[in-house]
Amino acid sequence: MAKMTDRMKELFEKVSTVALGTSTSDGISNVVPVGAKKIIDDETVLISDQFLNKTLANMKSNPRVSVTYWEGHEGYQLKGTVTIETSGKRFEETAEWIKVLGEKKGSPLKSKGAVILTIEEIFGVAPGPGAGKQLA
Numbered sequence: 001m002a003k004m005t006d007r008m009k010e011l012f013e014k015v016s017t018v019a020l021g022t023s024t025s026d027g028i029s030n031v032v033p034v035g036a037k038k039i040i041d042d043e044t045v046l047i048s049d050q051f052l053n054k055t056l057a058n059m060k061s062n063p064r065v066s067v068t069y070w071e072g073h074e075g076y077q078l079k080g081t082v083t084i085e086t087s088g089k090r091f092e093e094t095a096e097w098i099k100v101l102g103e104k105k106g107s108p109l110k111s112k113g114a115v116i117l118t119i120e121e122i123f124g125v126a127p128g129p130g131a132g133k134q135l136a
């Protein structure tokens with residue numbers, strides 16, 4: 001397991017969208033934008049699935065994913081393993097959060113699941129001499 005620093009968490013919360021990368025079990029990659037994201041703790045983040053299709057199928061057959069986010073030239077890549085919760089407290093809280101979000105935006109939104117990423121490795125993605133360095 002790898003822990004996010006305060007700065008990594010701050011930037012994760014600040015950016016509007018992160019890139020969620022998955023792959024099929026035979027290695028065909030897929031990257032999509034996701035904005036419904038939350039930090040659970042230093043080594044766990046949550047993404048709400050409203051519209052995921054190929055991504056969801058990939059995560060079911062291959063739960064190893066990456067999440068990359070950045071602002072300007074500062075950015076991080078979180079790698080780890082997901083579980084998908086479609087019932088229970090965390091899912092119910094996510095469903096409520098997404099419902100309220102939809103109401104605020106004036107277009108109904110419904111969460112199909114809470115994707116829980118346990119972070120196992122963190123890399124920097126800033127360009128320059130330390131590019132791609134493992135940070136945790």
Ligand SMILES: Cc1cc2nc3c(=O)[nH]c(=O)nc-3n(C[C@H](O)[C@H](O)[C@H](O)COP(=O)(O)O)c2cc1C
Nearest residue numbers: 017032033034035036048049050051052053054055
């Ligand atoms: C800015 C932006 C934010 C998005 N946020 C989410 C999100 O939080 N959850 C979600 O399920 N889909 C979200 N989407 C939609 C998915 O990225 C989109 O449905 C994508 O086509 C899913 O592709 P897939 O079939 O490869 O999984 C977002 C799209 C954009 C453009």
